[in-house]
Amino acid sequence: MSTERIIHLADLSFIQNSLQGVRSDLKVVHDQVDGVGQELSVTRAELATLWQEFKAFVSADLLAKELHLAETRQVKIRQELDTRFGYYGEVRRLATGILQAADISLVRQDTLTTATEEIMLEAAGYWLAPALVALGAWLNDKPDLAGKALAEAIRRDDEKTSLFFALLCRRAQRPEACRTWLDRYFGQQDPLQLDRQTVVLVDALASGVFGPDVRSHCSLRIEGWVDELSQRVGFIDEQRQQWNDALCSKMPTADHGLRYPxxxxxxxxxxxxxxxLNGATLHVVIRDYFRAIFDGPIVPAANLLAAVDQLLNKLVSNFDDEELPLRRDERLCQLIIEAAGDRKVASQRYELECKALDENVSFMQLLTNAAMHPETSHSSRATQRYAVSLSRHWIKDAHQDLTASLRAAVPQQVAIGIDGWQGVTGNGDNEAALSESLAQHVEQRKQQALATVKLGFMHWAALVIGIGFVLFGLPSLNFLFLALGAGCLIWFGTARYQVAQRHKQIEQDYARLKTESLQALAACLAEVVELRRDFARRDSMAPEVGELLDGISPEQYVLAPHDTTRQVMARPVA
Known part of the structure; x- marks a missing residue:
C-alpha cells in the first residue's frame, strides 16, 4: 500500500511538472501568435505603402520616359526642319537686308544681282526667292527681269507675293500701288478659308502702317468679312463655341491636394x-490674360520704314505650309515637355491649340488664334488688342456660357470614404449625423471582429471532458484522471484567457480607429467648408471679365498712322 502511494506521488509530481511545462509552452505559443499577428499587421501596412510607392514609381517612370522621348523627338524635328527648310532662313534674312542696304546705298548693283540670283538657284520652289529677284531688278531699273521674276513669284504663291509687294509699296510711299496689290490680295480671299499670313494684314492695320485711304479700304473689307460671316446660319453659336474652346485652352491644371490633403x-x-477649383481659377487667368494684353503702352516703330520692316519680317519668317506637319509635331513635343511628360494633359492642350496651326481658317478663327495663341499665330500685341476688341461680344457670350457650364459641373454632394465607410455632405454642415454613422460603422466592424475571435468546439469539448475526468477521478482519487481533467481544464482556461486578451486588443484597436476616423471626418468636413468658400471667392471674379470686355472697342486699338510724307527708296550704287 505504501509502495503504491509512493508511485502515485511520483506520478503526480511528474504530471504536475508536465502540465506546468505545457502551460509554459502554451504561453510561449500565445506570445508567438501575438507577435505573428503584430508582424502581419505591420507587413500589411508595409505592403500597402510599397504598393503605393510602386504605383508612384511606375507613374513617374512613364512621365520621365515620355519627357525624354519628347525632348529627343523635338531635337530630331528641329534638325529635320533645319535640313529641309534651313535655306528658307537665309532667304528671309536676305529680304530685310536688301531693303536696309538699299536705304543707305551701300550695296552695288552687281552684288545685289548676284545675291538674289544665287538665292534663286538654291531656294527652288520657294516663293520669296523670285520675289527678291523682282525687288532687285526693280531697284536696278530692269523692268523686264522684274516682270519675269514677279510672274514666277505669283505662280509659286500669289497671296503672299501680293501682300509682300503691298507692304513694299507702302514702304516706298506709293499708296496707289499699295492699294492695287491689296486689291489683288483681297480678291483672292474667302473669309471662310483664309491663309495664316492674313494676320500680317491685320497686324498692319492694327499697327497703323497703312495710310488713311488704304486703312479705310482694309477696314471696309474686314467689316464686309464680318458681315458676310454673320449672315451664315449658326454663326453666333459657332463663335460662342469657338471662343469657348479658346478660353478653355487657358484652363489651369494645378493640383490643389496640398491645400486639401x-x-x-x-x-x-x-x-x-x-x-x-481649376475651373473657378480660369476666370482669374482669363482676366489677367486680357489685362496683360491691354495694359501698358504699345510703342510703335519710330518710322514707317521700321514698321513695314517688322511686318515684312513677320510675313517672310512665318513658316510655310510645307513646314506645317513638322511644326505640329514640334508643338506637341513642346507641350509634353511643359507638362513634365504628361501626354494626356499635353494632348488636351494641343487639341485646343491646333486650330492656330491650320493652313486655312475663317477670319473669325484667325482673330481667335491671334488673340489667344500669339506664339503660334505670330501676332503682335497690337493685333491681339484689335482681335479681342473686334470679338469682344462673342468672347463675353462664350465666357458666360463657360461660366454656366463650370458652375453646373460643381459637385453638389461630396462623397467621403474612410476605411470602408461611405458618407456624403453638401457643405460640411452635417458633422453630427456623419459622425454617428461613422461611429456605428466602426462599432459594427468591431463586433464583427470580436465575433470571429471565440472559443471553438474543441475548447468546449475539452471543458466537458476535463470536468468528466475530474468527477470520475475524485471518488477513487484516481490521480491519472484528475491530471488529465486538470490538463483539459488548464488548456480551456488558457484558450479562454487568450480570447479575452484578443478581445481586449480588438477593443483598443477599434477605439483608436474610431478616434482617428472621426478626426479624419472632421478634417474632411472642415476642408469642404473651406473649399466651398474658396470656390465662391474664385467664382466671384467672373463678372470682372465681362466688365473688362465692355470697356473696349476696335476703334481704340488701331494705332495712329505713321507720317505720310513721301519717302523715296535710295538706289544701290553702281
Missing part, C-alpha cells in the same frame, strides 16, 4: 473638386 485622400469626389 484629407479630401484628396478620403473623397472619391476629389478629381471633380479639383477640376471645380
Amino acid at each position: 484629407h479630401l484628396k485622400q478620403y473623397s472619391p469626389t476629389w478629381p471633380a473638386l479639383n477640376d471645380m
